[in-house]
Amino acid sequence: MRTAVLVEPTEFELEDRPRPSPGPDEVLVAVRDVGICGSDVHYYEHGRIGDYVVEDPLVLGHESAGEVVEVGENVTDHEPGDRVALEPGVPCRRCAHCKRGDYHLCESVRFMATPPHDGAFTEYVSWPADFAYTLPESVSTAEGALCEPLSVGIHACRRGSVGTGDTVLITGAGPIGLMVLEAARAAGATDIILTDVVKEKLEFAEKRGADLTVDVTETDLDTAVAEYTDGVGADVVVEASGAEPSIKSTIDVVRRGGTVVLVGLASEAEVPFDVLELIDNEVDVHGSFRYKNTYDAAVDLLADGEVDVEGIIDFESELEDIDDAFRRSMEPTVVKGMISLDS
């Protein structure tokens, strides 16, 4: 099977690899669509993300969906022909975190495209059947692949307890910020503000239904939020840029008693926070790491037409053109590139 392998930073090789056989509890999936995530691009450019270093050739891609072509002997809930979205992180199922239900915090998780685990820029993936979610007729495999970033958005909104009538401020209008926008709207938020430093990103966010966009290179965020909320502040702030000034600004724009959800990964681990302000305003600060139990919700939201994910796709490329697709994905105005396979 054709497989795109990152052999060196900025260098893919297309290899012919043996097609895997499904284990007893696995499904073999012919991959149809794979999204290019910011983390894929980071590994492509730098060969590492923090402590995760690409030491051996690695298959990138963790936003994937395709068609089941074979099932393992114990699999009863999938059959060949099913179209499925693949949840990319498979936990150990035995540790304290897994047993508590926090399987996304499992320290032995096997997460696609995170060294040393291969991802989905390949023709076939064998994957645990219970981490493959059947897509109804009305949901495309491209949408199935984008259940992954949508899941990040759903989990962030759950962490922030976003509810009916809330004002939600999302900092960063990249794919994650835009997926938080979708999830927040679906959770009942009525006023959604997005910030960014790139005009085109903000124009796009506005087209996708943001009630207010703020270019933080031109406009003071505190003033804009204060004006919009009559001086109260946002009920929930979801930080989805990873930019230090943006992370710092979250506690200035959240309302007293509100919630800050940190999703964006800062390049520096330490960002100073005014703890007295946090205490005085009784602000809840939550980290949000990937997601758990979101795929069923993501598929249902898509099937019901409650969210749009396909609209963030800028371009689709073939596996053979993956180098070019990654280079395009590095352009600041590009939101989402996809690799489509028709094996």
Ligand SMILES: NC(=O)C1=CN([C@@H]2O[C@H](COP(=O)(O)OP(=O)(O)OC[C@H]3O[C@@H](n4cnc5c(N)ncnc54)[C@H](O)[C@@H]3O)[C@@H](O)[C@H]2O)C=CC1
């Ligand atoms: N916690 C988690 O589970 C996950 C975290 N992430 C992280 O979330 C962040 C967002 O992911 P993507 O949307 O894929 O990244 P992205 O880089 O495509 O988008 C970030 C956006 O923030 C904007 N930005 C930069 N500086 C800003 C500032 N000062 N104020 C407002 N916006 C600013 C950029 O122009 C860009 O549009 C990244 O840090 C990523 O690593 C992504 C997936 C999962």
Ligand SMILES: CC(=O)[C@H](N)C(=O)O
């Ligand atoms: C940080 C990422 O972008 C990635 N989705 C991951 O969860 O590792």
